[in-house]
Amino acid sequence: MRSISPHMLPVGEPNPPNEKHVSANSILLLVPDTLYSRLSRDRFGMHPSVRKLMDAVRARLRTPEDLNCLIFPSADAAARCTARLSAEHPGETCHTVKFQSHQPADEEALRWAAFFVVLFPQACLSTAMHFWKVFGDGIAGRHAEHCLAALPSMDSYAKDTVFESSAPCRGHPTWDLQWVNSAAAEKESIRSLIARLVSSDQLGYRPVSSHDVFLYPKGMCAIAAVARALVPHSAELSEAVIYGWPYAETPLCVKESDYKRSTLLSAGSKQELDELESSLAAGRRIQVLFCEVPSNPQLRTPDLPRIHALAAQYNFIVAVDDTLGTFVNIDVLPYVDVIMTSLTKIFSGMCNVMGGSVVVNPQSSHYTTIHSALTALYEDTYFPLEAMIMSQNASDFEERVKQCSASALTIANLLAKHPSVAQLYYPSLVPSRQFYDQVRRKDGGYGYLLSIVFHKPETAIRFYDVLDICKGPSVGTNFSLAIPYSLLAHFREQDWAESEGGIDRHMVRISVGLEREEDLIARIQDALTAATAEY
Template identity: 45%
Template sequence: MDVLEPHSLPLGHSIPHKDDHAISVSLPSWEKVVQYMKGEKSVVDKLQSDYPRFYEHQYVQELHESVLRRVRAPEYMRCAIFPSEAGMRRCSQYLRRNTNIAFPLQQMCFKATLGDISTTTWARFYAVLYPMEYTKQVREVWAFTGDGISSRHAEFCVQRFALMESTSKFPALTTSAMATVVGQIPIPQWGESDSDVKAKIKTQIAKLVTSHKPGYDAVKPQDVLLYPNGMSAIGAVARSLVPTNISSEAVVFGWPYGSTPKAVRESGYGSFTFYSHGTRDELEQLESSLSAGRSIACLFCEIPSNPLCATPDLHRIRRLADQYHFAVVCDDTIGTFVNVDVLPYADAIITSLTKMFSGACNVMGGSVVLNNRSPLYESLWSRLQESHGDHVFPMDASVLYRNCLDFPTRVQTANSNALAVVKFLQMQDIISHVNYPTTVATKNLYDIYRRPNGGYGYLLSLVFKNPEHAIWLYDSIDLCKGPSCGTNFTLVLPYSQVSHAFELDWAESQGVSKHIVRISVGLEEKSILISKLQQALQAVRAPGCALPTATLSAHFH
């Protein structure tokens, strides 16, 4: 288990530094975060990496350019690349619904017909060509579906691209392989068989997610499904719950990670409702409407929520689900399998394995666990099996498995560190409030779902009394700063400025401050973390630190 030394990195450095497959990037100042979200060239050109759903990794870019050259695409065309045909089709459908594109989208499949079994199995991908004016929409669907190809898979395909032919209903996009012999193609060093590694990951998850409550049998590995990332898992479950013959509604209850409502909304439901606060009053509104005849297909929630750390009343939600026949889907990414026991209340549990399960910040992954005692188990299992394909690239699976072996120990360390950080921050008079499962109004609910030896997790957020102080803390703190969370090292982010950059006023109206600072606490020594925070707070309190009003306005808008 490698833990970065806790310090800030220069703009654009990959996090972890010098890792070809790093999934975070250093954004060391608030101003650079704002410029990053605006796509300003001065920042974007310095990025050595980024969160994979937000950009094209260098290997994905190489594959992208190889495709355009092979089919001799005009200069105004771009392409998006997916490991599955279904992902490609979802991208095309989204473009048709959300743009005025006037001609059929050009889709193609690339696959190798020469080479060893690993090459013929995994040197395969799907691409959609589109005019570059629709890049914004493609980036949207790439972000909220998680359907894009992974960096390791793209690297594998780049190395074998000469062996690949393309097929398409458009004759101009049908091409032959450029090489007829395997030549010097590198042999992948995967070690154990791909199926064995994935079976071990599923066994590990099944063991950890099993409920400690009396009467619950151990979860079976076959009730665990693996996905390339958490968003692709959310999308798969959301689509599987859309009724086939009636109008339907999906509900997201409580403030979740920013991409979740988009993924659920775009899954094919007739309507969508967002109960953004996740309160008792909102549950009563939902119950009242259900008793009056309203019908919903599913309810998605998080435990605890990101970044406000609130916990939903899963007992009451479960009772409503049983009475009114809808599915409960719970995302326990922030809570983790180790800390919370939610299986008795959920029909399906979704987890981003990218976060604490991996911890190393160098691989993506997602999982779905089905509750075999759920009344919806048979139908949900059947529909997920119909749509599920093995799109987790073997090298991603190998890295994920190596990373997860000490997962329970890391969770306990992060629990302890985060609790210490929260107690320290609560003593600071310039901080308005700290969001953590122990400090928010739903602490009693979290404790109900906390395992006997579980803690309160690694994630917290804070709001200053003076918005300027949020900027000064972020700029001053000598810790890694960038997107993602659940990393083995502490990672800080001005959350709303990234997740709600284009809807800041709306997010704040729903209780998520424009200047909220999220801290994902890592495995460093407590004393070091507290010292880093103390130094940053001293800088905030230093005379002359106030920003001009015009500068502050620019930061928040």
């Protein structure tokens, strides 16, 4: 099992150090608007190689300065982006351009040396970046590198002929591919591992098949795929409910997936579930309920057995994000119809590759509907090199989850007893523990994530500033990570997040890694001592 122990790094540096394909950069606690904008941009997928490809495309097409572009791996993603821009900016003109090799070549090379560009004016920039961030459809960094190398041998095709161009290099293109058959073996290995681990321990539940596991390039792609697949034809049923305070982009993703209505029950409380049940009994109909087990960042667990019973009675689908709970710690399959997971997090652990998965419960009463809908929309856009690295990283997934969970439990108990701590959020220490225990596997832990609220804001600031672990916007990395949660996740809506979701604006979230437990405890105790020197 790999164990690395980087300390806090200068702002903007990659976590871990010297990693080219990093998914989290180092951040500070108090960040000005300009720095926040840069960090947010990097956090949500603007890999340097993607920027280089965008610049090369604009130079190739000789686009004017006020024309921006985004690059997607599929025609479907580009079409959805264009449709969103046209709907939000009906007076603006957008264009889609396809790049592809000009000559017959190896089928494998051609498949991955193609991409789609959406060109749009400056007025559409904010909407375009919102789409990119919320749905996760943008081209991956390694895929962009491959396309950048192949660009000289590609022609461009567009309805507007001004954006058509011939390949500068007319020779027969050759690529030294590092994979075979789109990394089909590695992708099947990932699906098989997920199928084995997600299968229920309860009697009467047959094992999940890899056929019921769908892979996506990012976690948000997986959530978005489920949201789109479940949109019903009936307007009466076209409501999605998000129960509990979710990952920041999830409500936006669901809301913007063409449901007539989406409802956020932000507290995830018994009262909200009572009110939902009463409204269903009175004739309300919903299509799907989304929730997280546990939630981010308050680590609360919904009452899944009750939700499952309501779903059976009122015929709606239950979709759960188990990224924080993990297949190793929790067994949610008996209570849900579909499971979404960000593989970018602890499944990979290395913070150097992205991925997402969807598992359809083979014993769900909605199995055929969900599986058929996902299959109809599915296109394999998971770049082979990404899948190969993900497969390699996940080889010790189970062992890493157990170690991180054990260390996190020790640290959570330590912090909860400190007089400077007002609230410690961890699945075993919040009132919803009973609901977590209902789905916890026999040897399962309580996960690797915890959140701290101090009595005094200045204590939180000092604690974060001196805490000698990496600082960055991810979770589940092999090294520990801390983040000022509200500041980054809800930078421009902190008042709303605090009033609506109870997200304290000085909350510090810690993802516990593989460092030696005693070393982590020493670093945390040193930070507590420095932060509470006046006590």
